[in-house]
Amino acid sequence: MPELPEVETTRRAISQFEGKVIESSKVNNPNLRWKVDKNFESIINNFKINDITRRAKYIIFNSDNYSILLHLGMSGSLRILNRASNHFKKHDHVEFIFEDKKIIYNDPRRFGSIHLTKNIKSHFLINKLGIEPLEKKFNGSYLFSICSKSRAPIKSLIMNQKNVVGVGNIYACESLFEAKINPLKESSLLSEHECTSLAKCIKKILKNAIKVGGTTLKDFYSADGSAGYFKFKLKAYGRENEGCLVCDEKIIKTVQNQRATFYCNNCQI
Numbered sequence: 001m002p003e004l005p006e007v008e009t010t011r012r013a014i015s016q017f018e019g020k021v022i023e024s025s026k027v028n029n030p031n032l033r034w035k036v037d038k039n040f041e042s043i044i045n046n047f048k049i050n051d052i053t054r055r056a057k058y059i060i061f062n063s064d065n066y067s068i069l070l071h072l073g074m075s076g077s078l079r080i081l082n083r084a085s086n087h088f089k090k091h092d093h094v095e096f097i098f099e100d101k102k103i104i105y106n107d108p109r110r111f112g113s114i115h116l117t118k119n120i121k122s123h124f125l126i127n128k129l130g131i132e133p134l135e136k137k138f139n140g141s142y143l144f145s146i147c148s149k150s151r152a153p154i155k156s157l158i159m160n161q162k163n164v165v166g167v168g169n170i171y172a173c174e175s176l177f178e179a180k181i182n183p184l185k186e187s188s189l190l191s192e193h194e195c196t197s198l199a200k201c202i203k204k205i206l207k208n209a210i211k212v213g214g215t216t217l218k219d220f221y222s223a224d225g226s227a228g229y230f231k232f233k234l235k236a237y238g239r240e241n242e243g244c245l246v247c248d249e250k251i252i253k254t255v256q257n258q259r260a261t262f263y264c265n266n267c268q269i
């Protein structure tokens, strides 16, 4: 599933279209998690993109009147083709056609979505989201203030989108490993020092993944390339029964909120 780093890498890859005009659009198949607006093609016609931003895992094309709000769901991807290309793939749902290129939205499992809105800030998918992990506002004192009021395990707290957005399961496991904090620990028991360390580790892990994404960008977006999500070296996630890279104890796997959690019971307290 595309996580925040993949979405941010996707946004960067298409940022070349800022200031460009979508001359027309084509909805090949409107059936996504929500049906694409039946007026989409008529509205997305000579649509000048002022900028392309990201909020949580949403990519947003802003124009003077409307915004296009796009989510990649479980299996969605965008690819860039020359306008004249006839390289179509199954599950190419929507095409954005520019002067000499086009962006194609492909989603085999259809959990993604494309919405049109005149008021992006109050859109129901956006208006209840927590703060961005890479912004300055997300720091030790912020994390400490919400932790001190919560009896939830710390891993659940950082994965709750109302607290902070975009910390998916893999990144939560890796950040807690890096910060040497047990994922099962009750949030209210974390010290301010631990919260500062955890906030820093979350930023570090996400930035590293974005960096790796940037270096693999060329393969990731080649016109006929498949939408494989990039891999960076994982220290805890997926390493059940393998030796901890710090102390060599076996990494433990458990399940929290139906999601796999991997941690070292020796290093993470």
Ligand SMILES: [Zn+2]
Residues within 6 Å of the ligand: 244, 245, 246, 247, 248, 249, 264, 265, 266, 267, 268
């Ligand atoms: Zn260890």
